[in-house]
Amino acid sequence: MTRGLGRDGGSATPRSADVARLAGVSQKTVSRVLNNEPYVSAEVRERVLAAADQLGYRLNQAARALASGRSRSIGVVSLGTAWYGPASLLVGVERAVRDAGYALRVVNTVEGDPAGVSGAIQLLIEQGVDGIVISEPIDEGAGTVRVGVPVLVLGAPSAFVAPQVVSVGVAAEQLARAATEHLLDLGHSTVHHLAGVQRWYAARDRLNGWRTALRARGRAEPPIIAGDWTAASGYAAGRALASGSDVTAVFAANDDMAIGLIRALLEAGRRVPDDVSVVGFDDIPLAAFVTPPLTTVRQPFDVAAREGVKLLVQAIEKPDADPSTAVDPPVELIIRASTAPPR
Known part of the structure; x- marks a missing residue:
């Protein structure tokens, strides 16, 4: 033949x-x-x-799996959302898992379902995955979850009991602190904060970073303005803040809200950055092209995903080895035209 x-x-x-x-x-x-x-x-x-x-x-992955006794697959529990942060992190995880030679299985959860995470984990375990990535950004109050395979937790407190639990964050608190410090370094006496939904771990981290920066400088801590991640909520916040002559700097918990905020300020006759400086969070692709281009902090999604998956694969393939620790991702402040010293 x-x-x-x-x-x-x-x-x-x-x-x-x-x-x-x-x-x-x-x-x-x-x-x-x-x-x-x-x-x-x-x-x-x-x-x-x-x-x-x-x-x-x-x-031959099938032969490799048969020889190792593993499925050569990793499961991901992720919130079913198109928001930039969770979606970008999921893309980074997919690339890292594929590069590591594993197949990826994704189960999306629904916001507001306390049993969503545990149910998704059970489904993945039934599919025979070798490890699980938790990329669930919301605190649903589900309590401790027991898992029979190694677990990687991205950007959230660990509430899992497993053979090994690896935690890797995207340094959201440090990024928020850097954003706030940038405004203080420009000479602003304090910084207002347009916060995200507090059920989200990321929103809490950004709030804590803002608060830490102010307290470290001994600055006044203005009341928090509540947003819901949307540009519309940023616009509503901007309308409320526009009447405050003492408002000279705002740190928004994401770029969408910052863009809505700027629109409302400009409509009210408050120029950005001449009258009010604004910093966002995420560095979405649109941030560089709005008017004025938005100063923001860039989340290291690829770094966090790559580092986390590497540690998870080590836990899967070398279960008896001492657990490795994650390297802190870099803090990257992208300075554009939406910030300036106060007049």
Whole structure:
């Protein structure tokens, strides 16, 4: 029986032995490289990957799963929402899981369902996942949840009992503090805060970061303005704040609310940043193109997802090893034209 030809004129279904022969290494070394195992030099790793690419070789995930006794899949529990933050974090997790050689299974929860997280976890466990990522941004008061596989918790307090629990955040509190400090450094006597929905862990972190920055400088803490993440709630807040001549700086808990806030201020005759400086949070794609371009802080979604998934995979593949700790993501302040010193 004759087999077809691959990229280099060889078999259309190359084997690891073919890769080993072309790279001049053993099949064990090929296995180590393709399974991302240590103790392989960078030069050998590059040679093996080049040979695999030349032959069109792809690791047989089904055989790999059978040999390891694992499904080679990771489950994600995520709020079913199109909001920029949760959606961006989910995209980052998907990329990181795929790059780690695992399949991804996603179960969305519905806001307001206290049993949503535990039910989603149970569904994923029934599907045989090797680990679970919790990317659930809302406190539903569900209490402690027991899980039989390693768990990665992104940006929320850990309320899980599992073989290993890894927590990785996006430094929201530090980012909020940096945003507030930027306005104080410009010379504003204090900073008003347009807060997000307080059932969201992210909104609490941003509120805490704002409050910490003010208290560290001994500045007055104005009453919090409640928003709901939408530009409409930012617009309503802007209309209320426009009449306050003492309002010279506002930190909004997301960019959508900041954009609505700016619109209301401009309509009321309060110029941004001449009369009021505004800082947002997230650095959504639109932030650079509004008038004026919005100063904001950028959340490191890709860094958090990549670091978190790396630690989760370590917990899955090396359950007896000491747990690793996450590296704090960078704080990135994007300064644009919506902030300036007070007049």
